Amino acid sequence: MTLAALALGAVVAVPADTLRVGPDAPFPTVGAAVDAAPAHATIRVAPGVYRESTVILDRPLTLVGEPGAILDGEGERGLVVVTADSVTVTGLTFRSTGLSFTDDRAAVLVDQARFCRIENNRFEQTFFGVYLANTGDCVVADNVLETESERETRGGNGIHLWYSKGIEIRGNRVKGHRDGIYFEFVEDARVVNNESRENLRYGLHFMFSDSCTYRDNRFVENGAGVAVMYSRDVLMTGNDFDRNRGTAAFGLLLKDITDSRIEANRFRDNSVAIHAEGSNRLQVVGNDFLANGWAVQLMANSEDAAFEGNNFVGNTFDVATNSRRAYSTFSGNYWDRYDGWDLDHDGVGDVAHRPVRLFAFLVQRNRPTLVLHRSLVVGLLDLAERVFPLLTPDNLVDERPSLAPLATAWRPS
Secondary structure, rough: OOOHHHHHHHHHHOOOEEEEOOOOOEEHHHHHHHOOOOEEEEEEEOOOOOOOOOEEEOEEEEEEEEEEEEOOOOOOOEEEEEEOOOEEEEOEEEEEEOOOOOOOEEEEEEEEEEEOEEEEEHHHHHHEEEEEOOOEEEEEEEEEEEEOOOOOOOOOOOOOEEEEEEEEEEEEEEOOOOOEEEEEEEEEEEEEEEEOOOOOOEEEEEOOEEOOOOEEOOEOOOOOEEEEEOOOOOEEEEOOOOOOOOOOOOOOEEEOEEEEEOOOOOEOOOEEEEEEEEEEEEHHHHEEEOOOEEEEEEEEOOEEEEOOOOOOOOOOOEEEEOOOOOEEEEEOOOEOOOOOOOOOOOOOOOEEEEOOHHHHHHHHEEEEEHHHHHHHHHHHHHHHHHHHOOOOOOOOOOOEEEOOOOOOOOOOO
């Protein structure tokens, strides 16, 4: 080996397993360390602000930020692009990507890769935070994503998945984006123990995504709550839908979904807790509907839904629909408005409960009539309809209403 080669080796040679980045380290930039790193190496980034070109991770690597390590896009670029399998990105702060309407600009973009892990990072003022495109078997966990989008058209999503499978989204805190978490053409994903709050549109948005589970999440004060659309075999359990308010706000919007289960959730103080449209064979079991405007809006084009063992307490309207025809059932729920009796003391009302008030039926057809809500005539209309039901659905009744609130599986996390 020549002296020149030996000298060159002395400059760039580093341990095969770990490369260090920092002002006093062998590599001044993350990109330089990545260029020199062999597959399966670890790159450790010292505290400091790094303003450099987008980092491309095109081989299996572990990128670790020490406390205070910041990648800054200066409002002009994405920060990290992952194109290889088995990449881990952890411990970094990603900041200031700027907006782009010509590309999917993200702090971390994973493109056609598998087995990635994006965890324990912080995202500040990013367009898209984490963007997974055509990925599989990845984990996005324990990240904090916060931005201040002024309006939907100028905001990206916190965690965005497109055409991906087998993804776990766990323990993240997302705030201030267009959608907190967004799925499109995703299969077999799990969304667990996240908090998505104060996003401009939805806390969680599912589109064309089958066989997914989301459980033990909190969706708080989002513009329109959560939307699950054009999907099947979705399990929604143990979630908290809280204070999603506005003229078009829902705790949970269901549109054209089938064979899904909504169990042991809490819906509290939402404009509409559940709005179901074109949604068939739903199982809505053991949920708490507390102090919502509308607890359930069940459109007539939703069929074979079963509402069992739920608590309806303090809602302005418990159930509303848009037709006298109903194709779903209610059984064994607790209704705080039930005024029947229980002569045999078995805990079940002896007469059926009709949860659709006449006024709720009229409001569903003509929303401006809501201004009459507290008038005397509304009470008289509802009383007359209970005695001689003419307009509300005659088969939308709970034949076995519970006399006492039911214990549900929902517990605050």
